[in-house]
Amino acid sequence: MRSMTAPGAPGRCQRCLLLSAWCVCDVVGQAQPSRPEVLVVRHQWEAFKSTGTARLAALALSNLRILDMAAENPEPIREALRSLQDAWLLYPGGVAADQTVTRPKTLVVLDGTWRQTRKMLRRLPELSRLPRFSLAPPAGAEARPRLREAPRPDARSTLESIADALSELDSLECGERLLALHATFVERTRRSRGQLDASWGAAGTGG
DSSP, rough: OOBBTTTOOOOOOOTTTTBGGGHHHHOOOOOBOOSSSSEEEEGGGGTEEEOOOOHHHHHHHHEEEEEEEBEEEEEEEHHHTOOHHHHHHHHEEEEGGGSSSSOSEEEEEEEOOOOHHHHHHOOGGGGGGSSSEEOOOTTTTTGSSOSOOSTTTTTTHHHHHHHHHHHTTHHHHHHHHHHHHHHHHHHHHHTTTTTTOTTTTTTTTTO
8 A cells, every 4th residue: 555644744735745845736836627527536545645646636626526435435425426417437448539529517537546446336336327438548658757657558647547538628738737747746756755866857858
């Protein structure tokens, strides 16, 4: 399990949860709306992981909501999902944006490990009623800065997934803004761990 960061942990920014010296709030900018709006259903264990990226997406997008799901009590999430109208689920096994002329009002995104999200699919039957929207493997994925190796070609962090989805459903500008934030987050996190030397990113690859 990735490290947990308790609320109010000393020495950390309370918004982005990075060590204060490496806080990314200065590059988040003003929160902006997206079309569609985004609903993140987050596994409760992800809520206080300093490496979780749904938190960053919520800082950057004014109409993104995060609902934390506890396995022992999924009913509040089920109720929220039942109230959605014209929503899609971002998950493998669905259609691509160019295969449909419609666009959803809300994009539902699951935040957790692959194992956790598969369990969430089983425990939230309302998700099975939503049309699935899938992303192709990202072009140039090997060049994207990440904190860990992707387990599969189409794997992305939550922030990357939202960015790529909004590049197709909203605008390239919207997606690129979020990808730039993700790159900065990865760089500063790795620098805070002493994993990068001063020359890394000098050619513009560090975001």
